[in-house]
Amino acid sequence: MTNLLDVKALDAFYGDFQALFGIDFSISAGETVALVGANGAGKSTFLRSLTGLVPDRNARIVFNGLNLGGLPAYRIAREGIAMVPEGRRLFPSLNVEENLLMGTDSGRKGAWSLEKVFSLFPVLRDRRNQKATSLSGGQQQMVAIGRALLSNPLLLLCDELSLGLAPVVIEEIYAAVPQIKADGCALVIVEQDVRRALDMSDRVVCFLEGHLALARETREVSFDVVSAAYMGKA
Numbered sequence: 001m002t003n004l005l006d007v008k009a010l011d012a013f014y015g016d017f018q019a020l021f022g023i024d025f026s027i028s029a030g031e032t033v034a035l036v037g038a039n040g041a042g043k044s045t046f047l048r049s050l051t052g053l054v055p056d057r058n059a060r061i062v063f064n065g066l067n068l069g070g071l072p073a074y075r076i077a078r079e080g081i082a083m084v085p086e087g088r089r090l091f092p093s094l095n096v097e098e099n100l101l102m103g104t105d106s107g108r109k110g111a112w113s114l115e116k117v118f119s120l121f122p123v124l125r126d127r128r129n130q131k132a133t134s135l136s137g138g139q140q141q142m143v144a145i146g147r148a149l150l151s152n153p154l155l156l157l158c159d160e161l162s163l164g165l166a167p168v169v170i171e172e173i174y175a176a177v178p179q180i181k182a183d184g185c186a187l188v189i190v191e192q193d194v195r196r197a198l199d200m201s202d203r204v205v206c207f208l209e210g211h212l213a214l215a216r217e218t219r220e221v222s223f224d225v226v227s228a229a230y231m232g233k234a
């Protein structure tokens with residue numbers, strides 16, 4: 001099977017500081033990869049590199065047959081990579097529906113519509129006319145996910161979906177994952193909690209200080225092995 005995304009030897013820099021070192025990565029259509037690693041390991045930088053938001057990167061990144069090298073972020077979005085960024089980045093002056101519809105800027109057609117997002121997260125239908133900032137953290141996360149889905153991505157990158165949310169809300173957010181996968185969308189989800197990462201993924205990848213420390217099929221790997229890689233004790 002050909003991969004949806006193939007990354008070879010990705011380095012990323014912030015000025016003189018090197019954040020990623022020679023990362024090889026691939027994902028196939030419909031696959032879910034959990035990306036784990038300690039604070040500062042480079043997880044966000046990796047996602048941002050894939051979406052063209054870290055300009056200082058060297059790599060061969062081939063997505064759906066297209067070399068993404070040098071393409072600006074808006075073009076990459078149009079090719080079908082969407083991101084749910086850390087901190088959600090909603091537009092505070094816009095209401096829920098307006099924030100969601102920003103996702104349609106990609107111009108991509110597909111299964112996701114406003115109605116479908118409202119059926120995934122019904123609370124957003126009730127709040128559609130409220131300012132995004134009046135929502136709870138979990139509801140704002142749902143808006144960020146819905147906005148990304150409305151770009152009808154082939155690959156959805158999620159940075160720390162559970163950050164700062166109560167356990168019951170985290171469950172609610174993760175309950176949406178199977179429905180997102182059902183349309184064949186591939187997912188990379190950054191997750192600090194190793195158990196949760198193992199629960200929801202087909203494959204688990206761990207970064208350690210900017211290096212790839214582990215990449216395995218989830219069913220072939222134990223909690224202890226992933227935890228050891230996470231802490232640099234593998």
Ligand code: ATP
Nearest residue numbers: 014017019037038039040041042043044045046086
């Ligand atoms: P976290 O869980 O804290 O978000 P992370 O694994 O996502 O961690 P990154 O945010 O990718 O890690 O950071 C990787 C390294 O790059 C860290 O050492 C961080 O300090 C550095 N870094 C991240 N963003 C910038 C930036 N804009 N300018 C300079 N250095 C940065």
